[in-house]
Each structure stands twice: as C-alpha cells, then as structure tokens.
Amino acid sequence: MVNATLTRSRAWSIAAAVPDPELPVVTIADLGILRDVTEHDQGSVHVRITPTYSGCPAMETIREDIVTALSEAGYRHVCVEFVLAPAWTTDWMSDEGRRKLSAYGIAPPGPRHSVELTLSVKCPQCGSARTRELSRFGSTSCKALWVCGDCREPFDHFKAI
C-alpha cells in the first residue's frame, strides 16, 4: 500500500514516529493508520491517515500530534487529511507493532475471521492458551476484554477486523 519512495522521505519518518494517543507504545505507522505522506515545495507536506473505527475518538488528537511533530521539524504548511477508503484492517498492523502491543500486555489481533467465531488468544502476561473472552467490547471499540485461566489476569485483545 505504501509507496517505497515515500517511506524513505524525512516527513514520513517524522509522521511515522507519532505515538497513538491511547496506546503510546505503538506509533501510528505501526498500527497502519498512517497511509501516505507527500512533500511539496517550500516546506509544505500533505499527510493522509485513516481511522481504525468510524467513531475512533483519537483521530483529532492524532491530527494535532502530526501537525505539531512536522511543524517542530520545520515544515510550515502541514495538511492532514482523513481517508476512509480502503477501510482500515488489522492486517495493516506491522509485526513490530504486534510485538510492542504484546509486550505492553495487549494480545495482538490474529488473522481476520467471521465475528461469530472465537479463536483462542494467548495470554500476553504468561503465554497460556487457557484464556476466555469476558466481553466483545473492551476499553475501546477496537479491543475485547479477555481473562487468563492460569495467571488469572484480565487483558485486552485487539480485535481482528
């Protein structure tokens, strides 16, 4: 999805390093929210991002954080555009992002599947597969609430969509 020449640009690197406001261990590039960055003449840059869920309340903060990061790096005109198509999917989350989430205590998304199926999820604390879902909706829309049968710790699981 991402043009290889754009990924190497300086503006891309700066925008890519912006952390997610609700999951500060991962960046917006790790999550696949950052779609592309185009640099124009005279320090102007156009950034396209896509929401994870329609109602994601973090989008405004992400927009402001991108503008701040690029302005501090010397870009004078920063335009952040929200794009809806193609729809965001957890398949865009990087392997690095998945590792960071897991280390943070959030079970990363598995492969996409029908919502009626509940696949087993490994506990991010102790690694046990003896886990069960408590609620389809966890602390945010993008996560479900699970609990481990071995270490007894509750944990968030990033839902595959």
Place this chain on the structure above:
Amino acid sequence: MSPLENYLLALADDALISSQRLGWWISRAPQLEEDVAMANIGLDQLGQARALLTLVGETTGQSEDELAYLRDERDFRNVCLVEREQSDFAVAMTRLLIFSTWQHELYGALTSSSHPTLAAIAAKAVKETAYHADHAAHWVLRLGDGTDESHRRMQAALEAEWPWRDELFDNTFLNEPDLNVAPHDAQLMVDGTAVDPATLREPVERRLGAVLDQATLGVPEPRVVFSKGRDGRHTEVMGYLLSEMQHLHRSHQGDTW
C-alpha cells in the same frame, strides 16, 4: 433538499438517534462490561452518523454539528424504532438486534454503491455492525433461553418492538420530492447510489428468525403501528430526546471546548 441528501440524512439520523439512546445506558447496564460495550457500540454508530452528516453538509453547506444540534424534530429522518424509549434491558437488546442486523445488511449492500464516499463509509461500518449484531444476538439467546422470568421479559420486549421494524424496509421516502415516481424507479436506485430498503427485508428477517428460534422466542403476530419517522413525523418521546441531546449546544452557541 435533494433526494441524495434526504437518503443520507435518513441513514445518518438512524445511527445518531440510536447512539443517543445507547449512551443512556452508561452506568445503568446490568454489568460494568455491558456499560462499556453499549458505549462502544454507540460510539461506532456516532462515527457512522458523523461521516454521513459531513457528507450531507458538503452539498447543503452545513456542518455536522449544525445538522445534529440545530435541526428541529420534523427535520429528523430516522425511523421511529430507534427513538423509542428503552429503559428495559430486554427492549434495548431487542432493538439493537433488529437495528444492527438491518444496518449490517444495508452497509454490506452499500459497499457496492456507485457513490464512492458512501461506499467507503459502508465498507468501514459493515465490519463494525457485524460485531454489534453478534453482541445483541448473544444477549437475546442468554435471556430468551434463560430463566422463566428472563424468557417472559424477552418475549414481551419482542412483542413491543417487532412492529416498529417495518419502517426499516419502507422505500416510499426515496421518491421524494417527486412523488409521481414509484420508489423503485427513484433516481438514486436507478443510478446505483442507494439500496432499496425493501430488498433488505428477506435477509434481515431470515437472520432475526434464526436468532429468535435458537432463543426459544416466538415471532410476534403482525401488528400495524404508526411509524413515519422517515417523513419527519415522530413519536412523542422524540422531542424529549432531542432536548436532552441538543440543549447544551443550543444554550451555548458558538462555544468550543
């Protein structure tokens, strides 16, 4: 108002008003996890409403806030089903099952709309509503096939809500403003922008029937109710709902956070 604006407003208002009703449940649901679930489902619907209202505003020149907060009752186009009072959890889950199953079928069909932005909104919403419909189905199964008391209350909720679902499949509002055109000949349908709501009845009712059957609940007998929200003719509770939803914005116009 153009036919496209009228259509988009109907879908936006359904999601917005349903979201407002779900928000009422925060701190009142039977479990803490359910408070969170209902809030998150409402938030998804609010996001869908915002995207659709923004799209309407592109041609009417209004902002999403103006459309949500400054229209009066007769200008809202949501079906009456979503505005009805719902302080009983069985009613809330019946409503969510019916509405989100319908939304899931609708958005699924709209992913191939000839209107690119509407198709993009639908492609996101179809994934979200799959979770909403599944969540509601779980509760309907637990309560319907639960104790005698939970079964009785679930069946009562179903009897009360069932007739109001008919308006979801009513396509007569699509021929506005030219009422001489039959709904299925309306321009929006011919050019592939809109989905004919009447075509959603069969798949939605098949899915609802399967859940009710598994939940040991009986499908209610047909009953006619006066449900004309698509024409702006709402039930009495709509005014109260809007006054709560709009009063902060109207009392402090122009203020920002």
